[in-house]
Amino acid sequence: MCAQTETLDTEPDHDATTISLDGLTKRYGDVTANDAVSFDVGAGEIFGYLGPNGAGKTTTIRLLLGLIKPTSGSAAVLGADIRDRRALTAVKANIGYLPDSLGFEERQTGRQVLDYFARMRGDERREELLELFHPPLDKRVETYSHGNKRMLGIVQAFMHDPDLAILDEPTSGLDPLKQDRMHAFLEEERDAGKTIFFSSHVLSEVQRVCDRVGIIRNGGLVALEDVDDLLKRSGKRVRVQLAEPVDESAFVTSEMIDVEIIDATVRFTYTGKPAELLEYLVQFAVEDVDISDPQLDDIFKHYYGDDSPSGAG
Amino acid sequence: MGSKPESDSSDARQAAKSDTRSAIDGAAMAILRIESGKRVRSSVVLVVVFALLAAMYFAMFPSIQEEAELLEDAFPAVFFDMFGIEALHTIEGFIAAEIYSFFWIVLVGIYFAYVGAGMIAKDVDERKMDLTLSNPVSRESVVLQKIAALWLPLVVLNVGVGGIVLLGGIIIGEPLDPVAVTMVHLLSIPYLLVCGAIGLLISVVIDHVRTARATALTVVFVLWLVEGVSRLDEDYEWIGAVGPSRYYDETAILVREEYAFADAGILLAVFLVLLVLAVLLFTRRDI
Known part of the structure; x- marks a missing residue:
C-alpha cells in the first residue's frame, strides 16, 4: 500500500529528476544528522524541505553540494553523483546556492562580491535581479543588515541563471514585502522551468510557494507529499x-x-x-x-x- | 537515466554548459585575484616597518662600526653563534645581523605562517568556504589559488626591503653588493614558502582560525629557536636540521657571497611536499 503510493508520487517526475537522494546518511559520532533520507525532486518544481531548526535540513543541503561526505547512501544532483567530485564541480556552474549563513568577504562592497561570483560563473541576470532585490552595492558588506545580506545572497544565487537553485532558509531576515517578492520570483522561475529546492522551518511559507514538501525531523524524512495534501491533514x-x-x-x-x-x-x-x-x-x-x-x-x-x-x- | 528521451531538457542543459564554460575559466583566477588583494595592506605595512628599522640601523652603522670590536667582546660568543652573526664591522655583516637574521627570518617567516594558517581555516570558520565551493571550482584549485596569492607579499616585500637596503647603503656611503642583496632575497623565497605551507597545512587540519594561527606561529618560531640553539653545541647540531632556517644563511650570502642553491632546493622540495599534503587532506575532509 505504502510502496504503491510512493511509486505513484514519484512516477511523473521520474524522467526529469533534478535531485535524487538514495538512503543518504550522515553521522557525526553518535549523532545521526541525516538518517537514510530518500526522495526525488523533479525538474520544474518548487520542493519545500521543511523541518524544525536542527532537524538536519542544512546537513542534507551541504551533502548535496559535496561540502560534506555521506557516511552511507548517495545522491545525484543534475545527473552528477555527489561522491564524484569532478562531476559535481562541473554541474555547479548550473546551480545557485543560498546558504543559511552568508559568508561574504566582509571588507568588500556588495558590487565587488557580485563581481567575484560573476567571474566564477557568470552574471547575465544581475541587473534584472537588482531591480527586485537591491542591497546597497557601494557599501561594504560588513555594514549590511541581515536583510541586505540576504538580498545580496539571492542575487548571487540567481544571477548566472542556474537550472537548479538550492536555498537554505531563503527568506529569513527579509521584511514581509521582500518575502512576498521572493515568493513571486520563485514561482516565476518555476514556471520558466527552473527547479527550486527550498528549505524552511516556516510552514506557512512552504504552503504558499511549494508544490511538494518533504518533512524532516531528527534527521529522518517523516513525510513526502503534495502541499495540498499536507494542508488538508494539518x-x-x-x-x-x-x-x-x-x-x-x-x-x-x-x-x-x-x-x-x-x-x-x-x-x-x-x-x-x-x-x-x-x-x-x-x-x-x-x-x-x-x-x-x-x-x-x-x-x-x-x-x-x-x-x-x-x-x- | 529515464526511459523516455527528454531531448528538450538535455539540449538546454548542454547549451547552458557551453555558456558557462567561459565562466569556469574565470573561476580559475577569481580566488587568486581576491586573495592577492587581501595581502596588499599587510605587505605594505611590513615594508614600512622595515623602512623604519633600516633607517635606524643605517643611521647607527657609522658609530657602531668604530665600536664593533667592543660590541663583539661585550656579548658572549654564543649569542653570535646562535644568530649566525659575524663581521659586524662590515655593512654586510651588520645588515645581515640586524635586518635579516632576526626580522626577516622570524618576523616575515611568522607573517607567512600566519597568512597560510588563515587560508582555509578562516573561510571554513566564517562559512565563506560554503559559498566558495558552491562555484564550479575544485578544492585543489581553491588551495592552489590561495597559496599562489603569496606572490604578492613575496614581490612587495622582497623588492621593497631589498630596495631599501641597497638605498640605505648608498646613502651612508657604504654601498652593498647588489648581487648579494638580490640573492639574500631570492634565496629567502623558498624559506618563506615553507613557512607559508606550514601555516596552510595547519589551516587544513584545524578548523578554528585563531587556534590555527597560534599553532602556526608557534611552530615556525619554535623551529627557528631549535635551529638557532642547536648550533651552540656540535653534538646537537643535527637536531636543527628540522628547522627551515638551517637552509637559509643570510650572513654567508651577504658577507661571504656563498649561495647555497642546494639548500634552497631542499626548501622548495619541502614546500611542495607540504602543499601536496595540504591539498590531499583538504579534498578528503568535510568543511
Whole structure:
C-alpha cells in the first residue's frame, strides 16, 4: 500500500529528476544528522524541505553540494553523483546556492562580491535581479543588515541563471514585502522551468510557494507529499473567546482535536473546512476568534506520531 | 537515466554548459585575484616597518662600526653563534645581523605562517568556504589559488626591503653588493614558502582560525629557536636540521657571497611536499 503510493508520487517526475537522494546518511559520532533520507525532486518544481531548526535540513543541503561526505547512501544532483567530485564541480556552474549563513568577504562592497561570483560563473541576470532585490552595492558588506545580506545572497544565487537553485532558509531576515517578492520570483522561475529546492522551518511559507514538501525531523524524512495534501491533514490552530464558559460536550465537534478549554477560552486544532467552522461558530456568543497555522511540532505530533520518524513516505 | 528521451531538457542543459564554460575559466583566477588583494595592506605595512628599522640601523652603522670590536667582546660568543652573526664591522655583516637574521627570518617567516594558517581555516570558520565551493571550482584549485596569492607579499616585500637596503647603503656611503642583496632575497623565497605551507597545512587540519594561527606561529618560531640553539653545541647540531632556517644563511650570502642553491632546493622540495599534503587532506575532509 505504502510502496504503491510512493511509486505513484514519484512516477511523473521520474524522467526529469533534478535531485535524487538514495538512503543518504550522515553521522557525526553518535549523532545521526541525516538518517537514510530518500526522495526525488523533479525538474520544474518548487520542493519545500521543511523541518524544525536542527532537524538536519542544512546537513542534507551541504551533502548535496559535496561540502560534506555521506557516511552511507548517495545522491545525484543534475545527473552528477555527489561522491564524484569532478562531476559535481562541473554541474555547479548550473546551480545557485543560498546558504543559511552568508559568508561574504566582509571588507568588500556588495558590487565587488557580485563581481567575484560573476567571474566564477557568470552574471547575465544581475541587473534584472537588482531591480527586485537591491542591497546597497557601494557599501561594504560588513555594514549590511541581515536583510541586505540576504538580498545580496539571492542575487548571487540567481544571477548566472542556474537550472537548479538550492536555498537554505531563503527568506529569513527579509521584511514581509521582500518575502512576498521572493515568493513571486520563485514561482516565476518555476514556471520558466527552473527547479527550486527550498528549505524552511516556516510552514506557512512552504504552503504558499511549494508544490511538494518533504518533512524532516531528527534527521529522518517523516513525510513526502503534495502541499495540498499536507494542508488538508494539518488543519488550523483555532482560539475562540466566548462570552461565557461553555460545556465541552456542547461545543466540541469531531473535526476538533487537541481541545483545551479554560474558562471561556477554547483552543483546538480544526481539521475540517474553515468555512464550516465559521458557520458552526455563529451559534455561540463569540467575542474573538484567532485562526492560525499550526506549529510544525503540532503537525508532527498529530500526524506522524511523537516517536521516532516512521521513515520515508 | 529515464526511459523516455527528454531531448528538450538535455539540449538546454548542454547549451547552458557551453555558456558557462567561459565562466569556469574565470573561476580559475577569481580566488587568486581576491586573495592577492587581501595581502596588499599587510605587505605594505611590513615594508614600512622595515623602512623604519633600516633607517635606524643605517643611521647607527657609522658609530657602531668604530665600536664593533667592543660590541663583539661585550656579548658572549654564543649569542653570535646562535644568530649566525659575524663581521659586524662590515655593512654586510651588520645588515645581515640586524635586518635579516632576526626580522626577516622570524618576523616575515611568522607573517607567512600566519597568512597560510588563515587560508582555509578562516573561510571554513566564517562559512565563506560554503559559498566558495558552491562555484564550479575544485578544492585543489581553491588551495592552489590561495597559496599562489603569496606572490604578492613575496614581490612587495622582497623588492621593497631589498630596495631599501641597497638605498640605505648608498646613502651612508657604504654601498652593498647588489648581487648579494638580490640573492639574500631570492634565496629567502623558498624559506618563506615553507613557512607559508606550514601555516596552510595547519589551516587544513584545524578548523578554528585563531587556534590555527597560534599553532602556526608557534611552530615556525619554535623551529627557528631549535635551529638557532642547536648550533651552540656540535653534538646537537643535527637536531636543527628540522628547522627551515638551517637552509637559509643570510650572513654567508651577504658577507661571504656563498649561495647555497642546494639548500634552497631542499626548501622548495619541502614546500611542495607540504602543499601536496595540504591539498590531499583538504579534498578528503568535510568543511
